[in-house]
Amino acid sequence: MNKTERVEIRGLVADFEQWGRRAAEVQARRHAVQVAASNGERDLRARSVGINRAGQVAWRIIPLQSSDKGIVAHLWERANLPATSANDRALLRLLAEDAPRAVAEVSPLLGMRRFFTGSAKKQSAEAAAEALRRHHSAVTKARGPQRLERLGFPTAPRGSGSLGLHALLDPALRFDLLSGRTGPEPEILDRSVFGDLPEALDAITKVVASEDSYRSAARNAGEKVRKAEVRRVLQEMPLEALKAATRDRLRLGPLAEADINTVQEVLNRGRSLSTLPGVAETSARRMLGAAQTLRRTTYDEMPIRIDIANRRPETTHLLRCLAEWDSCRVTRGASTDLERAAELAPLRTAIGAWTSHVLVVPAGTVAVEGLRESIQIVKRRAELLGMSSASGPRSVHTDPWDDFLARPADYFVMLSELGFLTEDENAVHGDLPEEIIEAVRNQALSGEHLTASLRGYQSFAARFALVQRKVIIGDEMGLGKTVEAIAVLAHLRSRGETHFLVVCPAAVVTNWVREVTGKSKLRAHRVHGPERDRAARTWVRDGGVAVTTYETLAWWEPALTKLRELACVVVDEAHYIKNPQAQRTIRTKHLITRADRAVLLTGTPLENRVEEFRNLASYVRPDLTVDATDLSPRTFRRQIAPAYLRRNQEDVLTELPELVEVEEWLPMSGADASHYRAAVERGNFMEMRQAAMLQGPKSTKMQRLVEIVREAEENERRVIVFSHFRQVLNLVARSLPGPVFGPLTGSVPASQRQQMVDEFSSAKHGAVLVAQIVAGGVGLNIQSASVVVICEPQLKPTTEAQAIARAHRMGQVQSVQVHRLLSEDGVDQRIIELLAAKKRLFDDFARVSDMADSAPEAVDLSEAELAREVVAAERQRLARSAAGEA
Structure with a gap:
């Protein structure tokens, strides 16, 4: 290699060393950006908390603070790293790996050592020099240096306002918790939405704790009633039941000879059974195990019943404990709100003083609006509890049986809240499709304007009406359809709605006025009888619940048509409007059409002909297609399911007497x-x-x-x-x-x-x-x-x-x-x-x-x-x- 060639090669080596350093810098920078972004994602994931609803995660919440803008910047840098093509990756490999090897191999030809280099090394160096020439030509021809500069800088300029916390929602950032997901869109909520939530949760926890001793006393009293009833059942259960429980060939003769005739008597003897003549220790263990199995099974299946014919001491004690709990609790009627508070409890520790925003990622089908609504419900409930003065329990009547007989439904609601009255989950849902059931479960129900406590199946019915907007509730008579409808109106009132209308037979106007007044904070107006003019004017001016009759509608209809907003109309005994040609049907149907929501109540949607039932369904959901050519019951029920909910007494009122x-x-x-x-x-x-x-x-x-x-x-x-x-x-x-x-x-x-x-x-x-x-x-x-x-x-x-x-x-x-x-x-x-x-x-x-x-x-x-x-x-x-x- 002559001098000119050596100068040429030295120039090539200098270029490759410069390019190599730049390529290493680019690779290091890209790696650092990737690591920083991944660490930021890991940090955000570690902070996230899940908010459950109906046993499943509904939202994933990530608390954010001002310093998290740095994480956003890292995600932005990663997202804006130039994409590398196959040629780019080949260039980086060449400059970072291949070229440095060639430079090392060519060095013996460039210095004084060339005079002492053997022929083999000279040949290798010559080959390396030739490779450098080819590589250099390829790099310059492909504008390699310019491409290096492009790979090292973001593809877009960073705008002045683009790197706030809200930038996390930008799909371009490829934040892993948001990538590739479907369903409702995530949102970022600022502190104005959730800032008072920890204090609200603390206030609710404090109030619940103040009532907890009374609640626990009632629960313990209920357990004693349950155990006493189990003992009575087992005391009458013959020994033969032990064989059925174990499918074992137990020899029961020695027990009978010892005057042990019932399962409870076996339990009373316990381990001493083995001391009886003819009873071996193994047999004694089997007998006692079978008796304990029967006791557990009986206990699990034993509801609490209040037997007024046998006023046992443990039942009297239970009623007294329930009365004391009821007298002190300011959370009466707030069970649905307290459920929302329990859902949001994980946010209590997640939200800190420095939390400025939260990122809400829906994990299922419930939009962020559902979480926002829950937060407002909980904050409002805490405010209401703060205004209530719990000065300790009021004096309870000497004989709690009198109070129980005066308002038994209230006592059964308390037993239900304590878990002593169970409901068949499938029966609660009626015959609804799974997608509607899920939507109903996810629907919030505000108890702000409700003073009555709801059973689980009643809460489900109210939320069903809210989700589906216009429905028929066909619960069997005696299940409390009235309070279900009032719960709907109370929830709508908490959302700012003002005007509600109940249309019913004249016989139950008084009952409706009483129920609205007694079970909610809504004002009832009796638009029927001699005072109907004044009541109608007051309702139009002030809002509330107007209670009127099918007949009165004929007088009132002209004025009602001028009312701009009718949030909900409740039609009681809705089978009264089964005939579409009747004038009262025409008037009522017009109201249903005009109202934003409608709830038709009837325990008898079908009296004579299926066509009548189909008419009722068409009033609330004219869009439903009911095939007149296929009148099989199963097909019919499936077609009207979006508008119809029915539960039967034996399915949900386990305490109902025979x-x-x-x-x-x-x-x-x-x-x-x-x-x-x-x-x-x-x-x-x-x-x-x-x-x-x-x-x-x-x-x-x-x-x-x-x-x-x-x-x-x-x-x-x-x-x-x-x-x-x-x-x-x-x-x-x-x-x-x-x-x-x-x-x-x-x-x-x-x-x-x-x-x-x-x-x-x-x-x-x-x-x-x-x-x-x-x-x-x-x-x-x-x-x-x-x-x-x-x-x-x-x-x-x-x-x-x-x-x-x-x-x-x-x-x-x-x-x-x-x-x-x-x-x-x-x-x-x-x-x-x-x-x-x-x-x-x-x-x-x-x-x-x-x-x-x-x-x-x-x-x-x-x-x-x-x-x-x-x-x-x-x-x-x-x-x-x-x-x-x-």
């Missing part, structure tokens, strides 16, 4: 039969239905009714007597002994109906309320009665069910006896057959079930068709009977 229904088939007396034959000859169907009661003391049904009332008085019960016919009711009222209230008929003003019920409820045992079944069987709560008598079968099964539910409902503490008075000969038998067919229709379509998928029209009959058919059949039967006697 319902005993007795069909009392009675012969007609001579006077009854004579009257009945005359009615048949005249073809008078309605007279045929009454014939077995109208002979007064000579009628077998009346004689049996008097016996039932006397038995009820002896058993310290009150009685409701239902009939469709006023003539029957008047005769019953004159014929019965003891205090009789009524008849309660459709002609009795609504306010007087409630007064009549109140007087009956406070009367002595043996009192009777006589009521027309279409008037007294709707809307009124009469759980002070525990004996129901239905004088004749009704033409709709839902009519009888409604009447029975007046007594057998939440808050009832006695078993309810239902006596159906039926004549062996005559029209009653045919009506009973019709009732059975109609009940199958209701169960198939309106009640959650999986029964047969027959078409409903096959079993439907109009009342006119029924009358013609029955009269004709009875004429033939009586004619045959007369011919036989002749």
Whole structure:
């Protein structure tokens, strides 16, 4: 290699050394940026806390402070590092790895050592020099130095406002907690949203702690009642149950010989069983283990029941503890708000004094707005608790049984809050699709304006109505649909809504006004009767809950159409508007359409034809497609599921006493039969239905009714007597002994109906309320009665069910006896057959079930068709009977 070549190579070496240093700097810088960004992500992840809802993480929360802008800067730098192509990576490898090796190999040709270098090294150096020439040519031709400069600097200039904390939401930063996710968008909330939350949580915790001793005392008392009941059950459980529990061939003879006859007696003996003659130690262990298994199983399945017929000391103590807890707690009615506080508890330690923002990342389907709403609910609840003065428990009545009997539903709600009354989770959801169930679970329910505590299934219904906006709540009668609707209105009031309207039958206007006033802080306005003008004007001006009737709507409709905002309309006994051609239906439907939300309440959405049920669904959700060509029950229920929620008593009211229904088939007396034959000859169907009661003391049904009332008085019960016919009711009222209230008929003003019920409820045992079944069987709560008598079968099964539910409902503490008075000969038998067919229709379509998928029209009959058919059949039967006697 000559001098010129050596100069050339030295120039190449100098270039590659310079480029190599620059390439190393670029690689080091890129690595440092990557590490800094990864460390920043790791730091943010380590701070994150999960907020759970319904057992699953709903949001991931990351507290942020001003210094986190440095992390944002690192993420920005990483995101803006120039992307490296395959050629870029090859260039960096060449300059950082390949070229330095070639430089090292060519060095023997460039200095004095070249004179002492062997031929082999000279050949290697020559090859390296040639490689440097090729590499240098390739690098310069590909503008390698310029590319190096590009790889070392961000691709975009850093704007002055682009690196605030909100830049974390920029997808370009590729923050790993936000990358590749789906669902609701994450948000960053500033301190104005959550700043007071720790103090609010502390305040709530303090109040709950102040009540906790009373709550714990009530819980411990409940456990004693439960254990005592388990002991009584095991004391009556025979020894044979031990074999069933273990599927083992236990020799029980030695136990019987030792006068041990029940499972509880085995437990009483314990380990001393092995000392009995004929009982080996292994057998004793098996026997005792089986007995303990039975005790655990019985305990797990044992609900708490308040037996008013057996006022045991442990139950009295429980009631006293519940009364003391209830008297001191300012959190009454706040259970749903306290649930939200418990959800947000992880934020208490996560939010510090330096926290300026929080990054909220939805982990499921609930948007950040749901978290913001929960924070506001908790802060408002803390504010309300701060305004409440808990000066210790008020004095509790000497006998807590009196307070329990006066308001049993309140006590059952407390037992439910303590976990002693469990609900079937699937039954609570009715027949709803999973996606709606999830949305309902995630819906907040503010208790700010609610003063009543809700059962779990009631809270679910209120949230269902909020999520779906316009719905039918078809809960079985007696489950508390009224308070479910009031909870919806109270929540909407906490969101700034002001005007709510309840449309109901006249018979229950008073009850609605009482319930709104007693279970919420909302103001009720009675827009019915002589003061309706003043009440309507006050409601329009001040807002609140206007309670009116279907009939009053005709008068009020012109003024209502001018109202700009109607937040929610509640339609009670919504089956009243099943006929789309009726004027009250047209008026009510117009309100439903205008209102932002609507809640239709009915325990009997289907009375005769499926078409009626379909009409109700169309009022709230005209967008639902109900296929008229496929009327199978399962298909129908699936199609209306988004708008319809129903739960049944036996599924959610585990504490409800037994319902005993007795069909009392009675012969007609001579006077009854004579009257009945005359009615048949005249073809008078309605007279045929009454014939077995109208002979007064000579009628077998009346004689049996008097016996039932006397038995009820002896058993310290009150009685409701239902009939469709006023003539029957008047005769019953004159014929019965003891205090009789009524008849309660459709002609009795609504306010007087409630007064009549109140007087009956406070009367002595043996009192009777006589009521027309279409008037007294709707809307009124009469759980002070525990004996129901239905004088004749009704033409709709839902009519009888409604009447029975007046007594057998939440808050009832006695078993309810239902006596159906039926004549062996005559029209009653045919009506009973019709009732059975109609009940199958209701169960198939309106009640959650999986029964047969027959078409409903096959079993439907109009009342006119029924009358013609029955009269004709009875004429033939009586004619045959007369011919036989002749």
